[in-house]
Structure formats: structure tokens, C-alpha cells
Amino acid sequence: MNRVYNFGAGPAMLPTSVMERAQREFLDYNGMGASVIEISHRSKEFEALLTHTDELIREISGLPDDFEILYVHGSAQLQFSAVPHNLLDLNPAHKAAYLETGNFASLARKEASRFGNITVAATSESSNFDRIPDFDPATLDPDTSYVHLTSNNTIFGTRWNQFPDTGKIPLVADMTSELMSRRLDFNKFGLIFAGLQKNLGPSGMAAVLIRKELLGHALPNTPNLLNYETYAKNHSMPNTINTFAVYMMNLVLQWLKEQGGLPAMETLNAQKAKLIYDAIDNNDFYIGSAHPDHRSEMNVCFNLQDSTLDKKFLDEAQVRGLYALKGHRLVGGIRASIYNAMPMAGCQALVDFMQEFAQQNG
Amino acid sequence: MNRVYNFGAGPAMLPTSVMERAQREFLDYNGMGASVIEISHRSKEFEALLTHTDELIREISGLPDDFEILYVHGSAQLQFSAVPHNLLDLNPAHKAAYLETGNFASLARKEASRFGNITVAATSESSNFDRIPDFDPATLDPDTSYVHLTSNNTIFGTRWNQFPDTGKIPLVADMTSELMSRRLDFNKFGLIFAGLQKNLGPSGMAAVLIRKELLGHALPNTPNLLNYETYAKNHSMPNTINTFAVYMMNLVLQWLKEQGGLPAMETLNAQKAKLIYDAIDNNDFYIGSAHPDHRSEMNVCFNLQDSTLDKKFLDEAQVRGLYALKGHRLVGGIRASIYNAMPMAGCQALVDFMQEFAQQNG
Incomplete structure (x- = not known):
């Protein structure tokens, strides 16, 4: 499995x-x-x-x-x-x-x-x-x-x-x-x-x-x-x-x-979020939803410049084992929820996919 | 297990x-x-x-x-x-x-x-x-x-x-x-x-x-x-x-x-309850708690004639794999809850134990 x-x-x-x-x-x-x-x-x-x-x-x-x-x-x-x-x-x-x-x-x-x-x-x-x-x-x-x-x-x-x-x-x-x-x-x-x-x-x-x-x-x-x-x-x-x-x-x-309790978890959560936010900020293909000063470390929300690619993004992500990235129906776009249980490897896999997807569709 | x-x-x-x-x-x-x-x-x-x-x-x-x-x-x-x-x-x-x-x-x-x-x-x-x-x-x-x-x-x-x-x-x-x-x-x-x-x-x-x-x-x-x-x-x-x-x-x-839905379950539940109620009614060692006309088929409540034996009954039952038979704290005594998931074999095991216990302690 x-x-x-x-x-x-x-x-x-x-x-x-x-x-x-x-x-x-x-x-x-x-x-x-x-x-x-x-x-x-x-x-x-x-x-x-x-x-x-x-x-x-x-x-x-x-x-x-x-x-x-x-x-x-x-x-x-x-x-x-x-x-x-x-x-x-x-x-x-x-x-x-x-x-x-x-x-x-x-x-x-x-x-x-x-x-x-x-x-x-x-x-x-x-x-x-x-x-x-x-x-x-x-x-x-x-x-x-x-x-x-x-x-x-x-x-x-x-x-x-x-x-x-x-x-x-x-x-x-x-x-x-x-x-x-x-x-x-x-x-x-x-x-x-x-x-x-x-x-x-x-x-x-x-x-x-x-x-x-x-x-x-x-x-x-x-x-x-x-x-x-x-x-x-x-x-x-x-x-x-x-x-x-x-x-x-x-x-x-x-x-x-x-895992080391809250000090370790807090550090890891910050690193996980930064990895994805950096991938958004470093590529015009993606636009972060939240004001940079108030970004959540649990739910990273972003849009594709070209929102007509949303479905393709979600479908290809799912094929890669990156599941349930669809944004909430009130706002659309993409949402990566990265609670405590999401390992760094999951965030890295998402970022790798984001970069490839941007290259292939940008 | x-x-x-x-x-x-x-x-x-x-x-x-x-x-x-x-x-x-x-x-x-x-x-x-x-x-x-x-x-x-x-x-x-x-x-x-x-x-x-x-x-x-x-x-x-x-x-x-x-x-x-x-x-x-x-x-x-x-x-x-x-x-x-x-x-x-x-x-x-x-x-x-x-x-x-x-x-x-x-x-x-x-x-x-x-x-x-x-x-x-x-x-x-x-x-x-x-x-x-x-x-x-x-x-x-x-x-x-x-x-x-x-x-x-x-x-x-x-x-x-x-x-x-x-x-x-x-x-x-x-x-x-x-x-x-x-x-x-x-x-x-x-x-x-x-x-x-x-x-x-x-x-x-x-x-x-x-x-x-x-x-x-x-x-x-x-x-x-x-x-x-x-x-x-x-x-x-x-x-x-x-x-x-x-x-x-x-x-x-x-x-x-x-299992055959409610008709089958109703029949089985009646048989399971009857088995235990009969064991109570047929032995002076036990006294049923509820009026016979209103007996539950889900929770069979009874007392031992000699309530000082309750603890021994419960302890020996547990050793036999008959678990959680203690009556509610409001009424004491013994309670056998026999919901849908309790098989007939469980009721039979309880009745066998009740008879042995009565013989050994009567």
C-alpha cells in the first residue's frame, strides 16, 4: 500500500x-x-x-x-x-x-x-x-x-x-x-x-x-x-x-x-511553510494568496497566474500522490494544508512538482 | 489474540x-x-x-x-x-x-x-x-x-x-x-x-x-x-x-x-435473551431484576441470592473471558449486555459459567 x-x-x-x-x-x-x-x-x-x-x-x-x-x-x-x-x-x-x-x-x-x-x-x-x-x-x-x-x-x-x-x-x-x-x-x-x-x-x-x-x-x-x-x-x-x-x-x-515537542514542531513547520512559500515567491507562475506578513504555516494558499490550468495542476498532482490540493470552494485556487503530520518530504515533493509544472506549462 | x-x-x-x-x-x-x-x-x-x-x-x-x-x-x-x-x-x-x-x-x-x-x-x-x-x-x-x-x-x-x-x-x-x-x-x-x-x-x-x-x-x-x-x-x-x-x-x-436483517436479528436476540433468562429462572441461586413481562432483550440484569459472592462471580467470569458483567453502580448485581454483536456462543458460555458457579457456590 x-x-x-x-x-x-x-x-x-x-x-x-x-x-x-x-x-x-x-x-x-x-x-x-x-x-x-x-x-x-x-x-x-x-x-x-x-x-x-x-x-x-x-x-x-x-x-x-x-x-x-x-x-x-x-x-x-x-x-x-x-x-x-x-x-x-x-x-x-x-x-x-x-x-x-x-x-x-x-x-x-x-x-x-x-x-x-x-x-x-x-x-x-x-x-x-x-x-x-x-x-x-x-x-x-x-x-x-x-x-x-x-x-x-x-x-x-x-x-x-x-x-x-x-x-x-x-x-x-x-x-x-x-x-x-x-x-x-x-x-x-x-x-x-x-x-x-x-x-x-x-x-x-x-x-x-x-x-x-x-x-x-x-x-x-x-x-x-x-x-x-x-x-x-x-x-x-x-x-x-x-x-x-x-x-x-x-x-x-x-x-x-x-518528535521533540512544540519547539521542534514549530521549527519544522516554519521550514516546511518557507519551502513552499519560496517556491511561490520565486516563480511568477504562482501567486500567493495571503499578505506575506500574515501567512499561515498550516495552510499555504496560492493561485496559478493562469487559473485555467488549475484542473490540470490538480490532476497531475494527484497522479504524483499529492492529494487534495484543491482550494476551498469560497476562494478556489490551490491550498496545501501542511499540519504537523505532513513530513518535509511531502512539502519537497510538492515543490518539485510545482517547479516541473511551471516549466512545462509556463 | x-x-x-x-x-x-x-x-x-x-x-x-x-x-x-x-x-x-x-x-x-x-x-x-x-x-x-x-x-x-x-x-x-x-x-x-x-x-x-x-x-x-x-x-x-x-x-x-x-x-x-x-x-x-x-x-x-x-x-x-x-x-x-x-x-x-x-x-x-x-x-x-x-x-x-x-x-x-x-x-x-x-x-x-x-x-x-x-x-x-x-x-x-x-x-x-x-x-x-x-x-x-x-x-x-x-x-x-x-x-x-x-x-x-x-x-x-x-x-x-x-x-x-x-x-x-x-x-x-x-x-x-x-x-x-x-x-x-x-x-x-x-x-x-x-x-x-x-x-x-x-x-x-x-x-x-x-x-x-x-x-x-x-x-x-x-x-x-x-x-x-x-x-x-x-x-x-x-x-x-x-x-x-x-x-x-x-x-x-x-x-x-x-445476517438476514432485522427479522433474523430479532429472532436471534430473543433466543439469546431467553437462554440467559431461563438460566436465571431455573436456578434459585439467581434472581432476575426486571418484571418478567418487561424484560429487556439487550440488557439482562440479575442478582445473586447471596450478593457477597458478586465479586467472586465477576472475577471468575473474567478469567473465563466473560468481560464487563458488573451491574450499573446505581443497582449493583450482574448485567449481561447482549447487543446484536454478541453471538449465541457468548450467551452459552455465560450460561455454562453461571451453572458451574451456582453448583460450586450454592
């Missing part, structure tokens, strides 16, 4: 060694004679797996003790509802400020607007989200309950290089496409959430890192399993947790630790 | 042939060079898998066309919030009637009470939920938006053999531990939901079968991903679906069809 280099934006490729291990033990977890997906979430073996996952997250990311780790149902988008339900009541004004940097930031803002007084504190919509907008936290109303941003924008290929200092107003970050790919100063954040399906595992679950003091403020009409306190009080198991997602995340985190 | 007979209540054992197939193709789905958990939910291959799953559900269950099939985030308990949000507004009185037959029925009722005017239309709490209570639908207020029941009670080992005819008032059934284990007359139901982790797949997702005319009535404050219409309008993919859960469910349904 030949594994392709899968540049899909998510659900995305996972480390091959992780996938092979999961395959080996798929019918027999820990010598139990049953799969990890067939055992009770209340078994001591699963409880140990969950606790080990907590430990790996803290060890790898340096998450401080005043944050709780929650594993919650649904993917990141369910958190678009959960965040306002849990945080708007931090201030009786029920205000929140959203920083609009793309499609998912916008969806999050729209959902929150159904429950509180939401403002757009900054947006880059006028340049079709090709950059991160300027934002001065001093402009925030002091009675703002929280500020929301999307740290990396998968569709437009931008990211926040530096995070704003919002002082006493909690900063909420959707890090679905970045969590565990870069080091973070947790002092700047109140809440971070991420669907797993980019850097951390399969789809269907989200991880939430929440400052403990932010728990316990949910609006009275918050559905029980959208209330983060429900999870915090029950080690994320008020009911049956997504056991497979926890297991896969655990294996991915073990792998990440073996 | 020796697979145990796993009598856990859920996440539960899945058919070994399904697990072996999932293992074989874990790194390479459909010749794509990537795992089914690594490909986009928007890929044509995944869309085909989802559509095939719909078709299998309809073919196996006989679900009529006026029902929509939804695959929703979270397990069954998130539906305890979603159901009132989606259905209470069917009548301006915002009333619903709950039939209380155990722990999960009670949790569902409590969650719904936060959003509407909820009454307990019948309960068997006074006999510690050892039976299904009498219920006369004629006693319902005509302005009731819906009636809710739990079709099979995993903790107490009871089930509704016959479902009430609630006429024009939609009947909602939590069938987490029964869906696809027995034939159903869908004419009696407005909405059926089930977490997958008993008969259908891994934990982390629920299937919802909803009469189309019940869509579009969600309360204004319904979180977007709790609104069934959001799923219905987007073939259950308003956002990233739990791709692994859909895949496993698809394999389980294929297996179910090969």
Missing part, C-alpha cells in the same frame, strides 16, 4: 506511525481482548488513557494549572454556540467583540449574535481576508465579556503571528487548525478551543482549554452538554465520551512528544 | 468481522492511500459512504420516506436538550409528557424541564423501575407537544414490548440501546434517536430519525448545531461530521444485512 501525501484541510493526514499503531492494536487494546472503541469509558483502562492524555497536553504545551482541559462533544462549530452561552454573562451587558478574519470567524460571530450584543472589533473583509486586520484592544468597551478570534484561517491561509493583549477581558481563540503546532503564551488567553481533525486526531470532538475562573457563568438556558462546567465537574465524562477520538489524540500527542 | 466475550453496556462489542475489516483498511480506504479518518468529509468518496449508510438504514429498517435520517454531534444525551428545543414549539403551550422508566428517562425529563412545561405521564419509580408503567395516552392534554419514552432501559433491564399509540401527539423514543435490534412500526413515532455505541458503532455520534413535518419548529434560542433542520438541510454536514462513526456504522449495517 502506498500512502499518499494528503494536503487536505481536514479531516487531515495523521502521522503514519500513529496510524500503524492504531491499526495493530485495533482489535486488542492493552491486552484486554477488546478494542479501545469497545470498552467502557468508565473502565479503569479508559480512565487511565484520559488522564494520560491530560498529562501529555500539559507537558507538551506547558498549559498552566489554572486551566482546565475539557473534551467536548461536537466539533469546533458547536463551540460557536457554547462560547457565548458560557461567557456572555461574565458581564451583565452581554457584550462580546469578534475579530473577523475569515469564514469561520464570521460564522462564530453570527452564531454569537443570536445570544448577545456582538460587535466586529476589526475585520479584513474589505481585502477579502487576505490579512489579519489591525486591532487595538484599547478600543474595547470595558464591559465586554470576551474577545473572540480565529488564530489560523484555513480558507484564506492567514494567521495571527502575535496575539493581542486584551488585559482583563478574556481572549477566546478558535485554534482548530493550529493547536499543538506552535508554542503559546497562555497568559494571553481565557479560553482556547479546537476541533481535533487537523493536528490532533479524527473529527467529531473538540478540546477546550479554559481558565478555571471562567467556569460557572453559563447563561441559565445553556443546554447541559454545552455548559463547560458540566464537563469540568465530571472529567469530561458527564456521559459517554468519544472514546476513539481520545485514544487517537493520545497517540498523536505521544508522537508529538517523541 | 483472544477476543473476549464483552458484556459491557456500551461502548460495546462490535462484530469481529466488522472490526477485522476496519483494521485491514485502516490505512487505506477504498484504495485512496489514506484512511477514512484522514479524508475530507466533502470528498466524493465520503459523500458516497454517507449516502450508502442512509440507504442501508432505510433498507434494513423499512424507514418510510417521510422520515429524514440525521447524523448529529454528541451522543444521545445531547438530544435530551435538542428534542425540547426542536419540538416544544409544536404547540404554544410548550408542554411535553415524559414516561419515566429509569435513569436516562429521568435525565431526559430533567433537562427538558429547563425549557418547557414537562409532566411525568407515567413512572415506575415506586418499584425501582423494575417494570414499564401502565400508560393510557387518552390521559394526555391535547396541547401536549410530544411524548418521550426510553424504549430500553440499560440499567434496569426493562423494555417497552409494545409502544403506546399517542395519536396526533408525536412520540419521541430514545432507542440508544435498541435501534436496529428489533423491527419497528414507524407509524407510531415522530422522532427516534440513538447514540451509536450499543448496536451501531463507536461512541460520539447519534442517529436521529425524524418525521419531516416535525422539522422547522425549533425554539428561537436553539443553538445552530442542536437544530435538526440545520442537519436536514445539509445532509448532516453543516460542518465536519464524525467520519469514523459514520464509517463504522456503515460496516455494522452491512454486517446486519448479511
Whole structure:
């Protein structure tokens, strides 16, 4: 079997060694004679797996003790509802400020607007989200309950290089496409959430890192399993947790630790992205989508000068084992998603192909 | 590797042939060079898998066309919030009637009470939920938006053999531990939901079968991903679906069809349950928990006359490869969960052990 280099934006490729291990033990977890997906979430073996996952997250990311780790149902988008339900009541004004940097930031803002007084504190919509907008936290109303941003924008290929200092107003970050790919100063954040399906595992679950003091403020009409306190009080198991997602995340985190953790991963991710961005910048055949100062290291988006060649590019790439390079339907073009699990060799194979394709079609 | 007979209540054992197939193709789905958990939910291959799953559900269950099939985030308990949000507004009185037959029925009722005017239309709490209570639908207020029941009670080992005819008032059934284990007359139901982790797949997702005319009535404050219409309008993919859960469910349904579908499965399940219930009834050493008229065919609950022997029973069973027979912490004793995937041989092995254990310790 030949594994392709899968540049899909998510659900995305996972480390091959992780996938092979999961395959080996798929019918027999820990010598139990049953799969990890067939055992009770209340078994001591699963409880140990969950606790080990907590430990790996803290060890790898340096998450401080005043944050709780929650594993919650649904993917990141369910958190678009959960965040306002849990945080708007931090201030009786029920205000929140959203920083609009793309499609998912916008969806999050729209959902929150159904429950509180939401403002757009900054947006880059006028340049079709090709950059991160300027934002001065001093402009925030002091009675703002929280500020929301999307740290990396998968569709437009931008990211926040530096995070704003919002002082006493909690900063909420959707890090679905970045969590565990870069080091973070947790002092700047109140809440971070991420669907797993980019850097951390399969789809269907989200991880939430929440400052403990932010728990316990949910609006009275918050559905029980959208209330983060429900999870915090029950080690994320008020009911049956997504056991497979926890297991896969655990294996991915073990792998990440073996790779040298976030310092090594951050360096590698920068090198991988630079390789492709250089190939774009050094050849007029290609045009980068994002402003150079705000380029994502997870999703490299670009266009061919001659967009009528897009299909040919994608078809020939696929023949070479370079899979799922098509840009999002909102923007078209080409997108190479290069999460943690994409090896340097995959990026090199893409760059080699880009150069050949440009030569043959330029 | 020796697979145990796993009598856990859920996440539960899945058919070994399904697990072996999932293992074989874990790194390479459909010749794509990537795992089914690594490909986009928007890929044509995944869309085909989802559509095939719909078709299998309809073919196996006989679900009529006026029902929509939804695959929703979270397990069954998130539906305890979603159901009132989606259905209470069917009548301006915002009333619903709950039939209380155990722990999960009670949790569902409590969650719904936060959003509407909820009454307990019948309960068997006074006999510690050892039976299904009498219920006369004629006693319902005509302005009731819906009636809710739990079709099979995993903790107490009871089930509704016959479902009430609630006429024009939609009947909602939590069938987490029964869906696809027995034939159903869908004419009696407005909405059926089930977490997958008993008969259908891994934990982390629920299937919802909803009469189309019940869509579009969600309360204004319904979180977007709790609104069934959001799923219905987007073939259950308003956002990233739990791709692994859909895949496993698809394999389980294929297996179910090969076994002869619901007629064959219903017959086998009745035989499996009878084998164990007979072993209980024919030996004073054991006492069945549920009233004989309301016995579950999925969860056989019983006690040892001498409960001080429980631990010995469980330990010796485990040595024999009979795993996870401990009763729920709310009731203690022994529980043998025998979902579709438990073969007759597993039930026979349990009965053999029960007889030996009674002989040696009676």
C-alpha cells in the first residue's frame, strides 16, 4: 500500500506511525481482548488513557494549572454556540467583540449574535481576508465579556503571528487548525478551543482549554452538554465520551512528544511553510494568496497566474500522490494544508512538482 | 489474540468481522492511500459512504420516506436538550409528557424541564423501575407537544414490548440501546434517536430519525448545531461530521444485512435473551431484576441470592473471558449486555459459567 501525501484541510493526514499503531492494536487494546472503541469509558483502562492524555497536553504545551482541559462533544462549530452561552454573562451587558478574519470567524460571530450584543472589533473583509486586520484592544468597551478570534484561517491561509493583549477581558481563540503546532503564551488567553481533525486526531470532538475562573457563568438556558462546567465537574465524562477520538489524540500527542515537542514542531513547520512559500515567491507562475506578513504555516494558499490550468495542476498532482490540493470552494485556487503530520518530504515533493509544472506549462 | 466475550453496556462489542475489516483498511480506504479518518468529509468518496449508510438504514429498517435520517454531534444525551428545543414549539403551550422508566428517562425529563412545561405521564419509580408503567395516552392534554419514552432501559433491564399509540401527539423514543435490534412500526413515532455505541458503532455520534413535518419548529434560542433542520438541510454536514462513526456504522449495517436483517436479528436476540433468562429462572441461586413481562432483550440484569459472592462471580467470569458483567453502580448485581454483536456462543458460555458457579457456590 502506498500512502499518499494528503494536503487536505481536514479531516487531515495523521502521522503514519500513529496510524500503524492504531491499526495493530485495533482489535486488542492493552491486552484486554477488546478494542479501545469497545470498552467502557468508565473502565479503569479508559480512565487511565484520559488522564494520560491530560498529562501529555500539559507537558507538551506547558498549559498552566489554572486551566482546565475539557473534551467536548461536537466539533469546533458547536463551540460557536457554547462560547457565548458560557461567557456572555461574565458581564451583565452581554457584550462580546469578534475579530473577523475569515469564514469561520464570521460564522462564530453570527452564531454569537443570536445570544448577545456582538460587535466586529476589526475585520479584513474589505481585502477579502487576505490579512489579519489591525486591532487595538484599547478600543474595547470595558464591559465586554470576551474577545473572540480565529488564530489560523484555513480558507484564506492567514494567521495571527502575535496575539493581542486584551488585559482583563478574556481572549477566546478558535485554534482548530493550529493547536499543538506552535508554542503559546497562555497568559494571553481565557479560553482556547479546537476541533481535533487537523493536528490532533479524527473529527467529531473538540478540546477546550479554559481558565478555571471562567467556569460557572453559563447563561441559565445553556443546554447541559454545552455548559463547560458540566464537563469540568465530571472529567469530561458527564456521559459517554468519544472514546476513539481520545485514544487517537493520545497517540498523536505521544508522537508529538517523541518528535521533540512544540519547539521542534514549530521549527519544522516554519521550514516546511518557507519551502513552499519560496517556491511561490520565486516563480511568477504562482501567486500567493495571503499578505506575506500574515501567512499561515498550516495552510499555504496560492493561485496559478493562469487559473485555467488549475484542473490540470490538480490532476497531475494527484497522479504524483499529492492529494487534495484543491482550494476551498469560497476562494478556489490551490491550498496545501501542511499540519504537523505532513513530513518535509511531502512539502519537497510538492515543490518539485510545482517547479516541473511551471516549466512545462509556463 | 483472544477476543473476549464483552458484556459491557456500551461502548460495546462490535462484530469481529466488522472490526477485522476496519483494521485491514485502516490505512487505506477504498484504495485512496489514506484512511477514512484522514479524508475530507466533502470528498466524493465520503459523500458516497454517507449516502450508502442512509440507504442501508432505510433498507434494513423499512424507514418510510417521510422520515429524514440525521447524523448529529454528541451522543444521545445531547438530544435530551435538542428534542425540547426542536419540538416544544409544536404547540404554544410548550408542554411535553415524559414516561419515566429509569435513569436516562429521568435525565431526559430533567433537562427538558429547563425549557418547557414537562409532566411525568407515567413512572415506575415506586418499584425501582423494575417494570414499564401502565400508560393510557387518552390521559394526555391535547396541547401536549410530544411524548418521550426510553424504549430500553440499560440499567434496569426493562423494555417497552409494545409502544403506546399517542395519536396526533408525536412520540419521541430514545432507542440508544435498541435501534436496529428489533423491527419497528414507524407509524407510531415522530422522532427516534440513538447514540451509536450499543448496536451501531463507536461512541460520539447519534442517529436521529425524524418525521419531516416535525422539522422547522425549533425554539428561537436553539443553538445552530442542536437544530435538526440545520442537519436536514445539509445532509448532516453543516460542518465536519464524525467520519469514523459514520464509517463504522456503515460496516455494522452491512454486517446486519448479511445476517438476514432485522427479522433474523430479532429472532436471534430473543433466543439469546431467553437462554440467559431461563438460566436465571431455573436456578434459585439467581434472581432476575426486571418484571418478567418487561424484560429487556439487550440488557439482562440479575442478582445473586447471596450478593457477597458478586465479586467472586465477576472475577471468575473474567478469567473465563466473560468481560464487563458488573451491574450499573446505581443497582449493583450482574448485567449481561447482549447487543446484536454478541453471538449465541457468548450467551452459552455465560450460561455454562453461571451453572458451574451456582453448583460450586450454592
